Amino acid sequence: MIYGLETIFTLLLAVVAFIIVIAAQVYLSSIYKKGKEKNNNCGLSGCEVARKILDSNGLSDVYVVATSGSLSDHYDPKRKVVRLSKDIFHGTTVASTAVAAHECGHAIQDKENYMFMRIRSLLVPVVNFMTYIGYFGLIVSLFAGITGYLKISICLVV
DSSP states (O other), rough: OOOOOEEEEEEHHHHHHHHHHHHHHHHHHHHHHHHHBOOOOOOOOOHEEEEEEEEHTTTTTSSSEESSSOOOOEETTTTEEEEHHHHHHHHBBBBHHHHHHHHHHHHHHHHTOOOHHHHHHHHHHHHHHHHHHHHHHHHHHHHTTTTHHHHHHHHHHO
16 A cells, blocks of 8 residues: 555654653653652651641641542642542552642642642643543544544644
């Protein structure tokens, strides 16, 4: 089969985008794995670290709860809840401490009405929906051979 230059470029773009996403995921996973192997010096769990950070910043009204999943940690500004995955919530590793502190940072940003936190909160549902549409478009484009939609889908996913 002879492919046009546009088709080859589009497929190359898809491969490069896929490699970037996978490389980022592998890098983050390796850093997280290293942090999970070492206990923190204070012996505090992720929950205890989060509670200390929140209390020291006047955020006693923000709850810290355990949630299912792995690396499903997040701060919910609508409900004022820091949700930590069970291994982070109960863990006493460097990774548990770092993830808990990171999520508390979002709660502090929320308290201080940090503009970029507000923008991020508004964009999260939009970005999640667009990523879903991008993956759907990728699958449909690949099976239907529609390179125009493939380019758009790649841009939405990346």
